[in-house]
Amino acid sequence: xxxxxxxxxxxxxxxxxxxxxxIVLALARAGATVVTCYRSSGEAVDSLERELxxxxxxxxxxxxxxxxxxxxxxxxxxxxxxxxRIDVLVNNAGVIxxxxxxxxxxxxxxxxxxxxxxxxxxxxxxxxPLLPEGASVITVGSRAAVAGIPLRAHYTAxxxxxxxxxxxxxxxxxxxxxxxxxxxxxxxxxxxxxKLSDEERAAYAEKYQHMMALTRFGTPxxxxxxxxxxxxxxxxxxxxxxxxxDGGM
Ligand SMILES: NC(=O)c1ccc[n+]([C@@H]2O[C@H](COP(=O)([O-])OP(=O)(O)OC[C@H]3O[C@@H](n4cnc5c(N)ncnc54)[C@H](OP(=O)(O)O)[C@@H]3O)[C@@H](O)[C@H]2O)c1
Numbered sequence: 001x002x003x004x005x006x007x008x009x010x011x012x013x014x015x016x017x018x019x020x021x022x023i024v025l026a027l028a029r030a031g032a033t034v035v036t037c038y039r040s041s042g043e044a045v046d047s048l049e050r051e052l053x054x055x056x057x058x059x060x061x062x063x064x065x066x067x068x069x070x071x072x073x074x075x076x077x078x079x080x081x082x083x084x085r086i087d088v089l090v091n092n093a094g095v096i097x098x099x100x101x102x103x104x105x106x107x108x109x110x111x112x113x114x115x116x117x118x119x120x121x122x123x124x125x126x127x128x129p130l131l132p133e134g135a136s137v138i139t140v141g142s143r144a145a146v147a148g149i150p151l152r153a154h155y156t157a158x159x160x161x162x163x164x165x166x167x168x169x170x171x172x173x174x175x176x177x178x179x180x181x182x183x184x185x186x187x188x189x190x191x192x193x194x195k196l197s198d199e200e201r202a203a204y205a206e207k208y209q210h211m212m213a214l215t216r217f218g219t220p221x222x223x224x225x226x227x228x229x230x231x232x233x234x235x236x237x238x239x240x241x242x243x244x245x246d247g248g249m
Contacts, residue, residue, distance in 0.1 A: 010035070025224075137178060141242065166180050185218060186212065
């Protein structure tokens with residue numbers, strides 16, 4: 001058993017920025033062929049395309065919103081044509097917002113559930129015919145799903161739903177040799193935080209860093225480490241699990 005992902009075919013949702021981008025790049029560097037998707041074109045997509053070209057391999061970037069069934073069909077069509085089979089499926093795309101529960105509009109509740117929970121349902125279900133025996137399905141949840149956080153009831157509810165989805169699918173798909181697991185990040189330093197001013201960033205760090213045993217935020221590459229493990233045969237007997245990657249939160 002080893003971390004040998006050369007020749008593996010991988011689909012990662014939401015790969016243009018943040019954690020998804022870290023996962024895409026780590027998988028491509030490990031020798032996998034990657035199809036990924038995003039919603040908005042722009043510099044993040046262009047630069048990812050350039051980085052993947054430098055790494056080498058025949059990767060594809062597709063504009064597809066995982067909360068829109070027709071887009072998911074189109075994404076899976078590309079995976080079918082380009083990859084044939086999907087050895088590793090990573091459901092990473094997700095959204096977050098901070099709203100007091102009493103003021104949370106139904107539309108925001110639904111948008112969050114559609115992107116974070118229904119998006120994973122749609123992608124996994126449509127991808128099923130392409131998953132061979134031995135495939136690994138990995139979904140990016142959140143440490144917040146079991147911890148709870150004020151102003152994020154909608155987000156944590158959507159991420160907690162992914163735990164149930166993972167547990168049940170592990171049992172339903174296990175007989176096909178398909179493993180289904182969740183990676184639950186703590187606070188990860190992504191592009192979003194990069195948009196903060198130095199002052200805002202320091203205040204953010206002050207507020208949250210003491211919550212981690214390792215007293216720092218994580219990086220997308222550190223989430224990718226857990227994804228690579230779950231994608232490989234090193235984790236061949238692990239299914240239905242949640243791996244918290246949170247620096248000891
Ligand atoms: N960052 C953290 O601290 C943290 C902690 C716990 C869990 N997570 C989870 O990790 C995942 C990634 O988070 P992140 O912080 O890296 O987010 P991010 O920086 O906002 O990046 C999100 C990525 O997903 C794409 N995306 C979002 N919604 C999509 C959709 N409906 N369809 C297709 N692509 C979509 C975005 O593309 P566009 O720019 O085109 O929309 C972007 O490439 C999410 O599931 C999030 O809940 C993050």
